[in-house]
Amino acid sequence: MNGAQALIRTLVDAGVDVCFSNPGTSEMHFVAALDDVPDMRAVLTLFEGVATGAADGYARMAGRPAATLLHLGPGLGNGLANLHNARRGRTPLVNVVGDHARSHKRLDAPLESDIDAIAGTVSGWVRRSLSPADVAGDAAEAVAMAKKTGIATLILPADVSWEEGAEPALPLDVRPRPHAAPSLIEGIAKVVTSGEETVILLGGDVMASPEGQLAAARVAAGTGVRLVAETFPARTARGAGLPDLHRLPYPPEMAMAALKGTKHLVLAGATAPVHFFAYPGMPGHPVPEDCTVHVLSLPGENGVAALEALAELAAPGAEPKVMERETPELPTGKLNPRAMAAVVGALLPENAIVVDEALTSGAGLTEMTSAGPRHDWLSLTGGAIGDGLPMALGAAVACPDRPVIGIQADGSAMYTISALWSYAREQANITTIICDNGSYAILEHELTRVGAASDGERARKLLDLTGPALDFVSLAQGMGVPASRANTAEELAEQVRHALAEPGPHVVVATLR
């Protein structure tokens, strides 16, 4: 078989059977080989940032990597922003980046580019396959390294793809995530039972896991320590029956207030918090100067097991405090972010996946949904906007039987708007609520926050999206997705209810202007 066939076979055998693709000429043998390995599902995207963001959302929900298929340096470049988000969320992901044939590299053809350098900025592992005999082994290692380090990028020369002489390779073993040593647990147990002001910062695998959250809640109930969630967890299990966890706020002043007086900060699946941006005259992180930071588990380690061991030692027999089921009333009248949040909370179906890129329009959203039916929540981890629409696609491909709800800021939506076409093509069960406030509202806040506030018309104009206004109904319909606009809370409720009831994708534009 040729290199492409062996590559795809090996990926499938290692459990990677979805490939979010935007191929070009150098990937044509990979495309042709899809007919030889029908177990690989190729999902076509019209832009590479949709492919990489979808692979991120897929892996967050499936718990195993998807592949992407990208076209040389420019294709990888187009996918880079959402690879950045995946890296920050520690999402396992295998990029297959086509390159010129080996003989063609030295000719400096027009599409020649430094793929290796670009890939290196987001990947934990990069390899260039040197021959058809190598490619399957490289692919097996890519999958293993993705599970270990997050993003693995395999650069695939066109002739390595098309030449014969390749054979599939077996999957490689991946060691389970390391457990915390008993002595470490004992040390942390002393901290949480010290009586001093202590916060456990939960992130990563702990936030994704009901068991992890419940173990943390047992520690809190038995010792009196406070639980705080990291600001942007990749995946959060939520709903009634789980503890009421609040996230460390995004604005620096609020984050500092949340940790004020804390003497011990215990990290469980999280890293020590820093502010998203620096601001004039403001410290770079919210941890008080006299606070000691302790590591129970870092991202990539087994935080759930560590918290369970800690609960057993420090809070034996404690009962976790969890939320009773409570959903908001359906609101009426004028639509604003809070009313939108109430609609989402009131209509949230069982077992939904919420993809949150609402940004400034998300006020009240987590609060209105926290005690609802059990669901999973995916956040923008790396701050590179334009992740929401693609992530929802990946989540829907990973979990075709679960409803996916995307809450999407308008400005951010435009970075990867062609994701909607892939929604229609895959007939994905995604309800997208576009928060139409007609501006880069988050930047208006930031303009003020950095002290750059001016009444300058030219500065303000650069954050305004209303000249002309974006008509997301028209945009969605142009890509084959049924769409409607809601101007009142009642209209939003009716349209969201309809969208959730009918299979396939829907866009509902919430007028928040």
Place this chain on the structure above:
Amino acid sequence: MNGAQALIRTLVDAGVDVCFSNPGTSEMHFVAALDDVPDMRAVLTLFEGVATGAADGYARMAGRPAATLLHLGPGLGNGLANLHNARRGRTPLVNVVGDHARSHKRLDAPLESDIDAIAGTVSGWVRRSLSPADVAGDAAEAVAMAKKTGIATLILPADVSWEEGAEPALPLDVRPRPHAAPSLIEGIAKVVTSGEETVILLGGDVMASPEGQLAAARVAAGTGVRLVAETFPARTARGAGLPDLHRLPYPPEMAMAALKGTKHLVLAGATAPVHFFAYPGMPGHPVPEDCTVHVLSLPGENGVAALEALAELAAPGAEPKVMERETPELPTGKLNPRAMAAVVGALLPENAIVVDEALTSGAGLTEMTSAGPRHDWLSLTGGAIGDGLPMALGAAVACPDRPVIGIQADGSAMYTISALWSYAREQANITTIICDNGSYAILEHELTRVGAASDGERARKLLDLTGPALDFVSLAQGMGVPASRANTAEELAEQVRHALAEPGPHVVVATLR
């Protein structure tokens, strides 16, 4: 003044007074400073690939660089594909990439990324400004280096932007492009008068210049050598009164046929040609084995002066053969690529700028327009698709009094579709013809050409854009651009005529399915 103010003032003083922008938090002081330096025109784009492609189109037409304003590594990544095209076209361009404040870099905040490494893959010059006192000098050098090397990237930490203590810097001198030495001209004169089969390959500054083309045509008329244009010149002067230059074809077999029997290949503003991609069993370039390649001028040198000197020496008194004005008849009936090309040729206004990303739908387009009124033609130089819509924006900003016509393939349009919103916002005089063939047609050719042809349904499906069909009328209207669809040649002519007559942007969708 603060760093941002000094930076913008310095850019403007050095002739860089347009900035295609997609800012984030770290760029807020730059945004605020726009009100202090009103000579800088900021053009907002909704996606960084639009900003970089527009800066490319701007500089190709204005002959001087524009700036871009991008947000950290992810923003630069989003702009990378069109920076690749700009690099391949040797377009001067100044990227300003905001970064975290200096004190924040070591904290590994969520948006922390290796900007320097990403920038290095497309830039001839990269610098990180280390203090407000440095930033203006760095900016002056960035402009000078852009003129010399193509892309200059200035990384601007947020606090360097916001701190006081900066002063504007004076523009740096830029040496004129080097002239060819007389001995070199004499050597080439011997080649072109040798009587052996000789081709002069024209590119870069020669193709952009009527004088350069006419000098080449004098050499051809006086010596009998053949003239061939490079495959994708960044900018070509075209129309009646200029020589009828044919481009080296893109398909390898045709390129080899075009140079068959050539004993001497003289490069004038071009590099030695290589095939775009490698194909199984095919050489990597079209130059015959027994052909000697001679350099009259390389890109970045003064090819026009070299050709004029060569004409004086090798073909004194020769009259160039030029085209008489000839425009095609308006076609009738069914719409296909050739009929579309005839409509463009028949309606092409004086002094237009044509931005060509028609790809497979462009058959006949250059032929039908070559002897029309004088115009300039911008091509996709680096093969990273999605350059057409942004380039047209930049060209329109550079030349507000000239009509811009974009001929745009459908698949490629989707990479940077939000450019249309900026068209509407700027009320740019751009008529965009979308070639709606419902597929990645170029990849269907390539699938066959690489020998990967299969009747495989899954492979074919990955190149098909009709499930669902993209409705570009709806997409354009959703971004505030008037749009219509033409199903016959008559409809296309009527709609294009209307679009050209009415100020502001228009989209005309040509049904080629």
